[in-house]
Amino acid sequence: PFQILMVNMKLFAALVLVATSVSSFTLTNSPRFTRQALILNNGKIGVFFGTSTGSTEEAAEKIQEAFGDVAVGPIDVDAIQGNIGEEFSKYDALVVGTPTWNTGADTERSGTGWDEIYYGEMQDLKIQGKKVAVFGLGDSVSYGENYADGSGELHDVFEGLGCQMLGYVSQEGYLHEKSKAIRGDKFCGLLLDAVNQEELTDERVANWVEQLKTEGILDGSSSGTIPAPEVTTVPEPAVAAVDSIEDTLARLERENAELKKLLESDAQSPQAPSQPAEAPLMVHPVNGEAFTPHTNLQTGKTMWVSQNGRSCYYTTTTKMSASRVAP
Ligand SMILES: Cc1cc2nc3c(=O)[nH]c(=O)nc-3n(C[C@H](O)[C@H](O)[C@H](O)COP(=O)(O)O)c2cc1C
The missing domain is CATH 3.40.50.360 (Flavodoxin domain)
Structure with a gap:
């Protein structure tokens, strides 16, 4: 939440900057300013x-x-x-x-x-x-x-x-x-x-x-005239390199789909070891959360995805590894 708040604060600051530069651009392009530039442009x-x-x-x-x-x-x-x-x-x-x-x-x-x-x-x-x-x-x-x-x-x-x-x-x-x-x-x-x-x-x-x-006799450089109003370019707001929840979920869904595809192709293969019809749920030893396993038969890895999709773990065979990828 702190990181999200930081990102939001940066976005807010960027919006303030954009609003300020838009209002100053509008000001320098107002009819009054243009008229003044034209007056000073006399004598080109x-x-x-x-x-x-x-x-x-x-x-x-x-x-x-x-x-x-x-x-x-x-x-x-x-x-x-x-x-x-x-x-x-x-x-x-x-x-x-x-x-x-x-x-x-x-x-x-x-x-x-x-x-x-x-x-x-x-x-x-x-x-x-x-x-x-x-x-x-x-x-x-x-x-x-x-x-x-x-x-x-x-x-x-x-x-x-x-x-x-x-x-x-x-x-x-x-x-x-x-x-x-x-x-x-x-x-x-x-x-x-x-x-x-x-x-x-x-x-x-x-x-x-x-x-x-x-033929452009009035175009080009204009000595003794007001230079064209400078337009402030607002740099892209720097967004912290933190995956959003949406991104994490999307990634997990992608990985899930890949694993599912692999499981299906394994199931059709005659040499494939038999898989349980219903994947067993695994209960987290500390917080008691339930995880669904998705096994990649080629790598022997299983990805355990929490029911809300926010956490996942990888295990090889039966031993659970400590590679938690999402909070
Ligand atoms: C002695 C004399 C020589 C002239 N020679 C030429 C000439 O060679 N070519 C031309 O086009 N007009 C010639 N003109 C005409 C003038 O260029 C023309 O009257 C012009 O409008 C004068 O301009 P200004 O009143 O600004 O001096 C000549 C006129 C005079 C009286």
Whole structure:
């Protein structure tokens, strides 16, 4: 009974632990906590742009608005030169945009502050694995052979730093002839044309932002956010290695069944020694309890089982051994 009480006390302690951890888990998953985490999650995405005459800045504003509170900016790269690494490190993902100028040149095609940092300051950045999506402005009719070439350069600089590039867009519906912003059969980001297709800008931005969400721009690590609530794992309660009464009875029943089977097979065998039809009861010399014998003719052992099934003894031939297996 003492052992059973001990086990029950452990189970009770485990139940208390489970109840406590369940209530604390419920608390950390309450709407209030989730709302707080969401507020601190604001700014997962930084929207950056370069511009010469303002079109790319306007597009950047639309993109930030389409993302809502999870995006910060838009931030002009001219304003953060010399501090690019620190600025980029504030965000889990970057959305970066550029126009195209300097037609015909191979590099430094943006005509903005990006050209100053691509092959200088940016080359020291350790932003491997950061999610980056590119957008770009150009004139797909007047510069149809070089439509948004500068977006391709912006893409390649970030990709060269080991960033995870997102947001590739189909060329369908555009008016260009050629572009250095094509990767595979797609544009390497969202291309816009504020000169010839301005009426398509809002829809293109909305679709692209949805695409980026689907591609997981908001997933993954979240610097500056509350870590996910820790769930306490309750270890399995340690149950003392004591056979329960039920287990002992089940074991005795199994042994009984085995012995019975052996007795039956012995009875059918012609060489088997004759067995009494009714097994005699044996009375315990000390407490007077009656025991039923079950003899294994192969081993010569007899198992004596008390009437309530809680005790048993083994004997060989007539001599009783002291191998009591259950109290
Ligand atoms: C001199 C000049 C050169 C340009 N070169 C290109 C070009 O090579 N490819 C292109 O797609 N657009 C070109 N454009 C169009 C601009 O990229 C487009 O007007 C863009 O919207 C400007 O963006 P921003 O206002 O942010 O500077 C050029 C425009 C001018 C005036």
